[in-house]
Amino acid sequence: MATTVASQSVKVNIGCGLSGVPGWYNLDNSPTIALSRLPFGPRLFKTPPWPPDVRRHDVTKGLPFASGSVAYIYSSHTFEHFTYEQSLALAEECFRVLQPGGILRVVVPDLKLIVRSYLHDESAMASHNFLQRLCLNRGIRDLLHPGANHSQMFDNRSLCHLLQAAGFSRPAVCQFRGSAIPEIERIEGEERRSESLYVEALK
Numbered sequence: 001m002a003t004t005v006a007s008q009s010v011k012v013n014i015g016c017g018l019s020g021v022p023g024w025y026n027l028d029n030s031p032t033i034a035l036s037r038l039p040f041g042p043r044l045f046k047t048p049p050w051p052p053d054v055r056r057h058d059v060t061k062g063l064p065f066a067s068g069s070v071a072y073i074y075s076s077h078t079f080e081h082f083t084y085e086q087s088l089a090l091a092e093e094c095f096r097v098l099q100p101g102g103i104l105r106v107v108v109p110d111l112k113l114i115v116r117s118y119l120h121d122e123s124a125m126a127s128h129n130f131l132q133r134l135c136l137n138r139g140i141r142d143l144l145h146p147g148a149n150h151s152q153m154f155d156n157r158s159l160c161h162l163l164q165a166a167g168f169s170r171p172a173v174c175q176f177r178g179s180a181i182p183e184i185e186r187i188e189g190e191e192r193r194s195e196s197l198y199v200e201a202l203k
């Protein structure tokens, strides 16, 4: 992958899923990306419709960008798929590749909202609904696709603490689409709004 693009324009979307955005480096590690690009792959393997500009890359192995070369990093519902150590290493990588004044925005399922909804759930299945939502069970799917289930959950304190530990001085909780990233509405979808915690940090 090129690492010499003009630094002010480089935008990276970590764990983009199927929502790769034009103009961003959309990184995802799903094995179905490779299958979907084989001749007849989508029909043979019934792969999801991966946009052509999604690049397969395992971000636990680092970010393929030069230090100080990236302006914006966005990651939605991906950091919770890593162990704490992996997420810290990834946040440190984000700090490394961002230029001074660059911005990291991390969106995760908000543990506080999930706990609140459990406490208000009067149904007999409340405890099961709660555990299902946490999605912490590891299984065969994780061997095929590391990251299929969650490995940890964050609230505002633990996510800000993680980013601080990685070097960011003042991570802050933000509103949906309340961001210093230009045209945030192109990448931040409405569909995650009700369940998400948004934290942004400046390098």
Ligand SMILES: C[S@@+](CC[C@H](N)C(=O)[O-])C[C@H]1O[C@@H](n2cnc3c(N)ncnc32)[C@H](O)[C@@H]1O
Residues within 6 Å of the ligand: 014, 015, 016, 017, 018, 019, 027, 028, 029, 030, 057, 058, 059, 060, 075, 076, 077, 078, 081, 146, 147, 148, 192
């Ligand atoms: C829950 S999806 C989120 C997709 C999208 N960002 C969203 O908010 O809807 C998590 C994504 O992270 C990707 N992922 C998991 N582990 C990864 C890794 N090590 N490197 C890159 N992507 C990874 C998965 O393939 C999956 O597409």
